[in-house]
Amino acid sequence: MAAITFSDAQFKTIGDIMYEAVGLSYSDSKKSLIQSRLAPRIQRLGLEGFADYIAILQDETQASEFQMAVDLLTTNETYFFREPKHYELLEAELSARKSKEPLSIWSAASSFGDEAYSTAMLLSDMQISGKIGPEWSILGTDISHRVLLSAKEGVYPQDRLRDVSADRLRRYCLRGEGESEGQSMVHEKIRSRVQFGQLNLCKPFEGLGPFDVVFLRNVLIYFDAPTKRDVVDRVLQTLKPGGLFFLGTAEGRAQCDTPLITVQPGAFRKVA
Structure with missing residues (x-):
């Protein structure tokens, strides 16, 4: 399956959305990370690309999908009695x-x-x-x-x-x-x-x-x-x-x- 293109403008838009909503901050070096985390989700939803997914993230009625994006973009690695x-x-x-x-x-x-x-x-x-x-x-x-x-x-x-x-x-x-x-x-x-x-x-x-x-x-x-x-x-x-x-x-x-x-x-x- 062909890779989904991810423009710098789309990267900035997703970064702005996540920063405004939940404080997540991404440097330019994280562009490939965001692409790798979200592209499989976009494909699973049958969307054309990141533009369609951004539209969902900006839709206040799509709170569950926004939560899914937050989950995908944060790492929850942990174990009992860490440190x-x-x-x-x-x-x-x-x-x-x-x-x-x-x-x-x-x-x-x-x-x-x-x-x-x-x-x-x-x-x-x-x-x-x-x-x-x-x-x-x-x-x-x-x-x-x-x-x-x-x-x-x-x-x-x-x-x-x-x-x-x-x-x-x-x-x-x-x-x-x-x-x-x-x-x-x-x-x-x-x-x-x-x-x-x-x-x-x-x-x-x-x-x-x-x-x-x-x-x-x-x-x-x-x-x-x-x-x-x-x-x-x-x-x-x-x-x-x-x-x-x-x-x-x-x-x-x-x-x-x-x-x-x-x-x-x-x-x-x-x-x-």
């Missing part, structure tokens, strides 16, 4: 708390839920051992409706659980059999502790928090510098003074106006 030193720090910090007051944690770019459920497993263990009280909750948000539906189901290829200890797998996961062989489902007692909701971090939001801990890992790579700063400051407004804030280790220091103290690579404390 384990962050979880070690979280456990140490929560164990050192003198009170057993309720805990509230936000996974602000939760993708398929691996991060949120990893945190829930840790907190469940800490509750059982008496290090924290019984009142704790986790919120996971993402812009993608598709990944949120998957997160709520809590079913994962077993490779995504490769860093979960054998003991936690036994207590918190159900191994699939028959047609579900090779997959595992997070147990209801963990899934019930995590609520998921759709949220665009690039737009103003209200009613969230205050949180004791916020994860914002491996999502800022999609934004330009001004959007990164706006997103980080907006998210940090929901974090309690003294609370922990996590970025991906490779993302460096958070560029923001909110005062932060570096605790370790990718981990920060909001100044009281």
